[in-house]
Amino acid sequence: MCGRYVMAMDIEDLAAEYEVDYFPEDRRLPASWNIPPTTDVPILLERLIDGALTRQLHIAHWGLVPRWAKDQGVGIRAFNARSETAAEKPTFREALTARRCAVPAEGYFEWLKGTGTAKQPFYVRPTTTRTLTFAGLYEWWRDLSKEPDAPDAWLLSTTILTMPAPAPDHEDPVLAELGRLHDRLPIALGREALKAWLNPREKNGAGLLEMIRAQGHREASGWTLNRADPAVGNVRNNSPELLQESGNLF
Structure with missing residues (x-):
């Protein structure tokens, strides 16, 4: 799963990283090394404007609220979507057809269960690129208690x-570590998969979901x-010190 992640890049740098055509210059998010759901x-998303694809960067609430929801509280339970069932779930199926997006991150946190109630957090990040690009969905929800x-x-x-994580005994050492860390994995997109997913x-x-699932473990191996x-x-707690590296997983 992905329940906490890092994005400390300035919006201009993020727009340049992903060759964005439009971004809200009047919106500024503070750098964060500990982003939780509901923030x-x-x-990233793409729209057809005058017949041309336009890549846009927007600011969204993390926790999907479908258009038919009575209130936005449903988003608390929908910050992740299982790819195996997204095409059938009422919360996600419309967005999968028409409102796909990507969520950029510098890395994410996952917790390894220890003895008793103790859990050790690990920071998962890309090795050769600046960011991870997670496959996502988006929705617009209207608050009927307010004027349009x-x-x-x-x-x-x-x-x-x-998606399901790799097997803990996978022959690839990185994928094996990810499989031992947690049984779920956020789906990351390569640059070509990103183009197809956003189109x-x-x-x-x-x-498209089957396509990105097929390449998800390959992306994670890096x-x-x-x-x-x-x-x-x-x-x-929110500072770069949270990312301290003090050794590999096993």
Whole structure:
């Protein structure tokens, strides 16, 4: 799964990294080394404008709120979406067809169960690139208690797609470590897969989902795992020191 991650890049740098055509210059998110669900995060999406694909960077609430929801509280339970069932689940199936996005991250945290109740956090990051690019979905939700033109009448929200982790005895040492760390894995996109996933002309969301699942473990084989500061468990702690590297997983 992905329940906490890092994004400390400035929005201009992020826009340049992903060759974005539009981003909200008046929106600034603070650098964060401990992003939890239900907070605002950057997402990438593409729209057809005058027949041309336009890549955009937006700020979204992390926790998907479908258009039919009575209130936005449903997003608390929808910050991740299981790729095996996303095409059938009412919360995700419409977005899979028409509202796919990507969630950029510099890395994410996962906790390894220890003896008793103790858990050791690990920081998972890319080895050769600056960012990870997670496959996501997005939705627009209208708050009917507000006037349509009110600045907070519409909520843009997102979720990160996950898949089963590799087997703990996988022949690739990185994938084996990921499999021992947790039984779920966020789906990361390579650059070509990103283009296909974001393309709004493509309506076969289920087919795209199968494609990105097929390459998800290959993308993950290029990651690095390091022990993180246990203080990351408290969302009030937020500094680069949380990423301290003090040895590999096993």
